[in-house]
Amino acid sequence: METNLVLDQSGYKISTFEFLWKFFRSPLDALTDLAREQGDIARVKLRRRDLFLLNHPAFIEEVLVRQADNFIKGPSLQRARVILGAGLLTSEGDEHLAQRRALQPAFHHHKMEEYLPLMNENTHTHISRWKSRAQVDMSDEMMRLTLNIALWSFFGSAPKGTVERVSESMKTLIKLFPLAQMPLPASARALFPGFSKARASLGVVTEALLQNPQSEHARRALANILKENNNGQFTDEQIHAHALTFLLAGHETTALLLTWCWDTLAHHPEVQAKLYAEAEAVLGSRFPTPDDIQKLSYTRMIVKETLRIRPPVWAMGREAMRDCEIGGQRIPAGSTVLMSQWVTHHDSRFFDAPLQFRPERWSGLEEHSLRRYSYFPFGGGSRVCIGERFAMTEAVTALAMIARRWNISPARSEPARPKPSVTLRPDKSVKLFVTRRAV
Numbered sequence: 001m002e003t004n005l006v007l008d009q010s011g012y013k014i015s016t017f018e019f020l021w022k023f024f025r026s027p028l029d030a031l032t033d034l035a036r037e038q039g040d041i042a043r044v045k046l047r048r049r050d051l052f053l054l055n056h057p058a059f060i061e062e063v064l065v066r067q068a069d070n071f072i073k074g075p076s077l078q079r080a081r082v083i084l085g086a087g088l089l090t091s092e093g094d095e096h097l098a099q100r101r102a103l104q105p106a107f108h109h110h111k112m113e114e115y116l117p118l119m120n121e122n123t124h125t126h127i128s129r130w131k132s133r134a135q136v137d138m139s140d141e142m143m144r145l146t147l148n149i150a151l152w153s154f155f156g157s158a159p160k161g162t163v164e165r166v167s168e169s170m171k172t173l174i175k176l177f178p179l180a181q182m183p184l185p186a187s188a189r190a191l192f193p194g195f196s197k198a199r200a201s202l203g204v205v206t207e208a209l210l211q212n213p214q215s216e217h218a219r220r221a222l223a224n225i226l227k228e229n230n231n232g233q234f235t236d237e238q239i240h241a242h243a244l245t246f247l248l249a250g251h252e253t254t255a256l257l258l259t260w261c262w263d264t265l266a267h268h269p270e271v272q273a274k275l276y277a278e279a280e281a282v283l284g285s286r287f288p289t290p291d292d293i294q295k296l297s298y299t300r301m302i303v304k305e306t307l308r309i310r311p312p313v314w315a316m317g318r319e320a321m322r323d324c325e326i327g328g329q330r331i332p333a334g335s336t337v338l339m340s341q342w343v344t345h346h347d348s349r350f351f352d353a354p355l356q357f358r359p360e361r362w363s364g365l366e367e368h369s370l371r372r373y374s375y376f377p378f379g380g381g382s383r384v385c386i387g388e389r390f391a392m393t394e395a396v397t398a399l400a401m402i403a404r405r406w407n408i409s410p411a412r413s414e415p416a417r418p419k420p421s422v423t424l425r426p427d428k429s430v431k432l433f434v435t436r437r438a439v
């Protein structure tokens with residue numbers, strides 16, 4: 001195994017204070033520097049525990065696959081239960097396995113055929129409202145689009161006012177999420193009334209969607225299937241947690257992916273021209289069919305390249321339950337291991353010219369020569385994103401449909417810069433000009 005293990009086992013190369021100071025100022029730079037300075041496994045002392053940053057695909061595979069039984073998501077994700085409840089994203093062990101088995105069929109390959117028309121219709125309705133030569137806030141547009149798609153796909157309807165209510169609550173929760181992740185007593189959280197209010201509002205929306213399926217289609221949607229075909233498998237509280245997880249996890253990341261795609265394409269007109277040519281050739285004026293999704297290969301390459309260069313999930317953490325060894329390094333029980341998509345996707349050992357946006361790198365051979373786990377935008381192993389296929393289908397269809405009708409150009413001279421919070425967001429709202437293409 002060709003690795004670059006330069007960890008000094010006798011001590012720490014960076015003080016806790018220096019790391020934390022760097023991390024709070026700029027998490028992406030802090031992790032990148034740590035990898036550059038310390039090699040494939042970097043170590044930092046954090047209070048009583050050590051933090052290990054794994055910077056080699058083989059070590060990432062150890063944690064996500066080979067030694068996955070020894071790693072849990074740990075306390076930080078448990079604290080996310082404050083928002084998401086005990087759903088798929090926040091459960092561990094046997095509870096997770098049972099939930100995963102029960103929910104997997106909703107994301108099966110053939111289910112995409114049911115979701116695709118909803119994706120198409122929502123995208124069509126959404127972009128039909130745009131005015132030619134107008135400036136749009138693409139972050140906001142993509143957030144609303146993917147939220148509508150999630151509501152229709154998972155709940156079967158998007159009642160009036162729901163999108164606004166969920167969007168508002170999401171904004172507050174994302175702003176305050178770092179506080180929810182801190183080990184504070186519940187009473188301290190009461191000091192942030194906005195948080196509790198936003199969480200309660202999401203609860204009310206989810207409950208209303210579950211209680212009042214508004215059509216036959218809604219009765220057949222995922223959330224109601226959970227409720228009706230339950231056979232006592234899930235408690236009401238769990239159904240509520242799953243529904244909320246699908247609502248939140250099912251739209252924010254994909255919205256960011258599409259926002260990054262458009263911001264990048266606006267600054268790469270030559271790539272956008274190829275995207276348009278493919279959309280025109282494959283779709284003409286039709287909505288995409290499942291076959292078309294396979295044929296939109298350049299569109300898919302753009303999506304993959306955007307997930308590489310701007311991964312919406314930029315780092316994932318795990319906690320070691322028992323002492324173990326990775327790459328010859330002892331990892332004591334209780335340590336935190338961190339794997340960063342941002343760091344690995346930008347490593348020149350695995351990607352040529354890693355800072356360049358080059359969708360062509362995903363064509364044929366080059367992709368097959370990729371090292372496993374050098375690219376992991378959806379995670380991996382038994383906890384790989386359950387919505388990967390859904391998100392890829394949605395991104396490919398939305399990108400092609402938008403490109404087919406609209407030319408997108410920048411309103412600012414530079415693309416937005418990444419600002420990591422729970423997910424990798426743009427540092428400011430992405431404003432772009434949309435101009436209708438002659439049909």
Ligand code: HEM
Binds near residue numbers: 257385391
């Ligand atoms: C571009 C879009 C998306 C990205 C980049 C993304 C990324 C990820 C990643 C990296 C994980 C693994 C986290 C970990 O192991 O710590 C994950 C898990 C998860 N994602 Fe996604 N996701 C996306 C879209 C979606 C969609 C559309 C859904 C739909 C419901 C979804 C639902 C979930 C759930 C429920 C989990 C937890 C799975 C488990 O633990 O078994 N995600 N996602």
